[in-house]
Amino acid sequence: MHQTLAEKNLRPEEHYVDAGYTGAELLVDSQEDYGIKLIGPTRINPNWLSKLEGGISLYDFDINWEKEEVTCPGNKSSIAWRAYRQEGKYPQDRIQVRFSRRDCTPCKLRKLCTRSDIQSRILNFQPQARYEALKYTRDYIASKQGQQDYRIRAGIEGTIAQAVGAFGGRRSRYRSQVKTHFQQVMISSAINIVRVDHFLQGKPKGKAQISRFAKLKIAP
Known part of the structure; x- marks a missing residue:
């Protein structure tokens, strides 16, 4: 669609879409390839933490991309950072981060972070460009300004x-x-x-x- 609009010199700066078109890959590719900013609600996370009041989601962690280190809401830093290729029907690059059992086991926030009685919290997320594009879109559409703009x-x-x-x-x-x-x-x-x-x-x-x-x- 964007290619057709570009060929006809009808390319918009912003494109308001539904949740089916706000995947991280589309958000980044449409901006880089066509200069079009996709705006719309992101897909609902089915994870149990999203349904738990006060649940600690991925976006509650602070990611330092340069140091390859993540800090949790309990102010503890990750101990392992691994980039890998997720295979399957839709292969994609991913990053896995792991925290220390020594930090996670006595943490007061544990019940809001993981169901495991033994394992520490493990995070899996996309590379920086896609992660930040998805987070920005998610935060923007949840804001008053974003909701007002999306009424279009x-x-x-x-x-x-x-x-x-x-x-x-x-x-x-x-x-x-x-x-x-x-x-x-x-x-x-x-x-x-x-x-x-x-x-x-x-x-x-x-x-x-x-x-x-x-x-x-x-x-x-």
Whole structure:
């Protein structure tokens, strides 16, 4: 997509995307290759620590990239730093850091850091450029300014919902990529026609539907 936009001289400085496009690799590559800054929520971490109140996550550690050393919230430094290549379906470079049992075992924060009764905390994270890009995006989108800026996506989210709900945009009626693309273009045209018709007839915009369960939510 970015390559096509660049070829047409339509490359934006910022691109607001959903969580499916804010992986560390995409964040770095889009900036380095096309000068485009991706902005959007990062994927939810399924780790048990993210669900634990006060849980100590990777981003609570202070990383010194030059010294190849990590300091934990308990002010203890790592004792091992190892760069390695993670194999699998999506191979990537990773860094593993390990802390001392002598420091971790008596630590008052242990229950918020690891489930192991014996092993010390071990961290696995991406190289500096990708790690910092992901952390910056995560912190920015969680800030008031980031949330306010991200509201710009509300319009396209509504368009996607209309395309899927009213025009069957989630499924292709055809097999070839060319025909599928043609279907999407026709759906886009149909949405424009419907919106123009509603505007000319003075029809109000549809209100968001709230489920019965959501209506039970107690107002603050």
